[in-house]
Amino acid sequence: MPVWQILFFVAAMAFLVVMSFWSVKSFRLTPDFTFANWIKMYGAGYFQDTYLRTVLYASLAAAVSSAIAFPCAFGLAFRVSPNVRRLIVFMLMTPYFTSYLVRSYSWKIVLTENGVLNTLFGWIGLGPFDMTSNLFATMVGYLTLILPIVILLQYFSLVNVDRNLIEAAHNLRCGRLRTVFVIIVPAAKIGIILAATFAFILSFGDFVSPSFLGGSKPPTLSILMVDSVKSGSQWPRAAVVALTMVFTLLVVAFAALTLAYGSGKRGR
Amino acid sequence: MGEPLLILDGVSKLYGDVPAVRGIDLRIDAGEFVAIMGPSGCGKTTTLRMLAGLETPSDGEIRLRGRRMNEVKPWDRDTPMVWQSLALFPFMSVLKNVEFGLKMRGLGAAERERRAMGWLERLHIAAYRDRQVSQLSGGERQRVALARALVTEPEILLLDEPMSALDAHLVVHMQSELKQLQEQLGITFCYVTHNQSEAFAMADRVVIMSQGRVQQIGSPREVYRTPATRFVAEFVGANNILPGRVRALSDGLVEVETAFGCLRAKAPADDTPEVGRDVSLVVSADRVVLGREAAAEGNSLPGTLIGEEFVGAVVTLYLDIGRETELRVQTQQHNLDDLDLARGTRLVASWRPEHSVILPEG
Numbered sequence: 001m002p003v004w005q006i007l008f009f010v011a012a013m014a015f016l017v018v019m020s021f022w023s024v025k026s027f028r029l030t031p032d033f034t035f036a037n038w039i040k041m042y043g044a045g046y047f048q049d050t051y052l053r054t055v056l057y058a059s060l061a062a063a064v065s066s067a068i069a070f071p072c073a074f075g076l077a078f079r080v081s082p083n084v085r086r087l088i089v090f091m092l093m094t095p096y097f098t099s100y101l102v103r104s105y106s107w108k109i110v111l112t113e114n115g116v117l118n119t120l121f122g123w124i125g126l127g128p129f130d131m132t133s134n135l136f137a138t139m140v141g142y143l144t145l146i147l148p149i150v151i152l153l154q155y156f157s158l159v160n161v162d163r164n165l166i167e168a169a170h171n172l173r174c175g176r177l178r179t180v181f182v183i184i185v186p187a188a189k190i191g192i193i194l195a196a197t198f199a200f201i202l203s204f205g206d207f208v209s210p211s212f213l214g215g216s217k218p219p220t221l222s223i224l225m226v227d228s229v230k231s232g233s234q235w236p237r238a239a240v241v242a243l244t245m246v247f248t249l250l251v252v253a254f255a256a257l258t259l260a261y262g263s264g265k266r267g268r
Numbered sequence: 269m270g271e272p273l274l275i276l277d278g279v280s281k282l283y284g285d286v287p288a289v290r291g292i293d294l295r296i297d298a299g300e301f302v303a304i305m306g307p308s309g310c311g312k313t314t315t316l317r318m319l320a321g322l323e324t325p326s327d328g329e330i331r332l333r334g335r336r337m338n339e340v341k342p343w344d345r346d347t348p349m350v351w352q353s354l355a356l357f358p359f360m361s362v363l364k365n366v367e368f369g370l371k372m373r374g375l376g377a378a379e380r381e382r383r384a385m386g387w388l389e390r391l392h393i394a395a396y397r398d399r400q401v402s403q404l405s406g407g408e409r410q411r412v413a414l415a416r417a418l419v420t421e422p423e424i425l426l427l428d429e430p431m432s433a434l435d436a437h438l439v440v441h442m443q444s445e446l447k448q449l450q451e452q453l454g455i456t457f458c459y460v461t462h463n464q465s466e467a468f469a470m471a472d473r474v475v476i477m478s479q480g481r482v483q484q485i486g487s488p489r490e491v492y493r494t495p496a497t498r499f500v501a502e503f504v505g506a507n508n509i510l511p512g513r514v515r516a517l518s519d520g521l522v523e524v525e526t527a528f529g530c531l532r533a534k535a536p537a538d539d540t541p542e543v544g545r546d547v548s549l550v551v552s553a554d555r556v557v558l559g560r561e562a563a564a565e566g567n568s569l570p571g572t573l574i575g576e577e578f579v580g581a582v583v584t585l586y587l588d589i590g591r592e593t594e595l596r597v598q599t600q601q602h603n604l605d606d607l608d609l610a611r612g613t614r615l616v617a618s619w620r621p622e623h624s625v626i627l628p629e630g
């Protein structure tokens with residue numbers, strides 16, 4: 001295994017595991033072997049709630065982004081000309097030229113009480129709407145992070161769907177819309193699942209959207225982790241949160257791969 | 269038989285400005301096995317796709333049982349097709365693939381399975397019902413594709429070079445099975461291929477296409493023995509084509525003045541060419557007999573043996589007859605036993621006048 005991975009992944013993980021058993025004495029990190037951090041965190045109602053909330057938020061982000069992305073990716077793969085396709089793929093990459101932090105902040109200008117959207121709504125006699133410091137704002141932030149990637153990943157799997165399969169379905173009296181669901185989606189299953197998995201992973205660990213756009217209340221796991229360190233140097237408790245998150249992502253990624261590729265017993 | 273099952277009336281297809289099919293007329297009767305044959309790019313697959321509704325004709329009309337089909341969507345017609353790539357659904361089991369067409373018609377699960385299993389049994393693949401497509405051999409996939417297309421019991425089945433992915437020995441086996449199946453079912457088969465032996469082995473009628481046009485329609489024997497155009501003469505069989513000019517007409521024979529002397533050929537039944545017209549004289553390689561001396565009657569051409577191609581029972585010989593022209597001769601190996609051939613041997617090729625035909629224009 002490359003040195004890089006040993007140093008920055010395995011070693012860092014090992015340190016995280018070790019640290020989760022340490023203790024903090026008068027704001028100082030002290031080597032120790034205590035289950036106190038694990039018991040404290042897992043026993044706390046706010047941790048359980050936050051965990052559940054974060055999983056739900058990330059799932060929602062994955063679902064919403066997949067649903068919005070599919071028509072875009074579909075059009076990109078099956079409807080537009082190669083030149084338009086190239087332009088759009090390029091445009092889907094450009095958001096990542098700018099820092100995600102900057103992009104999230106600019107949403108604030110658009111969404112706040114005196115922001116662009118509410119001004120526009122005001123002109124037609126609506127609003128102002130409360131569009132920041134809530135789930136909506138958090139989701140907008142998540143989508144800023146993940147939507148272009150989800151579209152691209154879905155597009156790459158859709159564009160590789162054998163056109164003959166689509167024609168064969170039509171030929172066997174399967175109408176256009178039905179073909180999308182019974183042929184194209186199953187044929188592009190791997191890419192669609194991987195795209196949603198990416199969306200989940202990125203949203204699950206994101207700190208920017210839930211804190212800057214969502215207003216940190218209620219918190220997600222990443223906010224909880226930062227708070228544990230900020231208030232009281234609770235590095236071991238932060239390590240517990242981090243390890244829980246890593247473990248969750250491992251389970252999710254493994255489940256997604258099993259779903260995408262099958263259990264491996266089918267000989268594919 | 270009355271009205272043909274399928275009529276193509278001046279059907280054309282353009283892609284932008286590029287014509288793929290240029291005004292073809294074709295009538296296909298119910299229960300016929302028709303092969304559309306031609307080199308790649310001749311428009312045969314486009315024609316088939318228009319029959320399936322996967323392409324819309326730019327001009328002309330397609331009628332199935334008298335109904336205009338031009339604008340009918342593929343999912344609104346019963347013209348199942350077997351694809352060159354087979355296009356089986358990889359994420360479905362064999363049974364689910366075959367059931368697909370029935371499911372789209374809203375049949376219940378039990379009925380679907382009963383009918384699909386009937387076809388799997390008929391095509392000897394019932395044991396593979398729960399397999400994934402990827403676990404099957406080429407021949408087995410072929411059968412799944414056939415079962416999937418036939419399960420709805422259509423009037424017509426379209427096949428687009430379905431055997432091109434099969435091993436040679438499987439092809440011969442599949443051919444006779446497919447032909448038998450077609451005869452038993454009485455379904456019209458429309459089979460596109462570039463392969464002459466496939467077309468001839470199975471089809472009642474062969475449609476030969478080139479550059480988007482129909483060159484000839486006829487039984488395999490007609491197409492083989494009396495090519496109607498120069499293209500057909502070159503594409504089908506192994507023909508020798510000798511340019512010349514009509515010198516005289518007598519007794520249903522045409523005398524043609526060629527660079528190799530005066531040769532005679534059967535006059536075309538329908539239109540006899542006038543004297544002085546440029547024509548090509550065509551003689552099939554397997555009609556030519558080789559000997560040491562000229563035959564008493566008929567056409568003969570002297571030449572020098574320059575090459576030999578041995579493929580089992582049949583031998584192809586190349587004879588230099590002068591003027592940079594080679595004459596191809598096909599014969600059974602045993603016919604050559606007492607000729608004692610070697611490269612450079614002087615021989616005389618001869619054939620009966622009625623075994624050669626005339627094509628208009630040099």
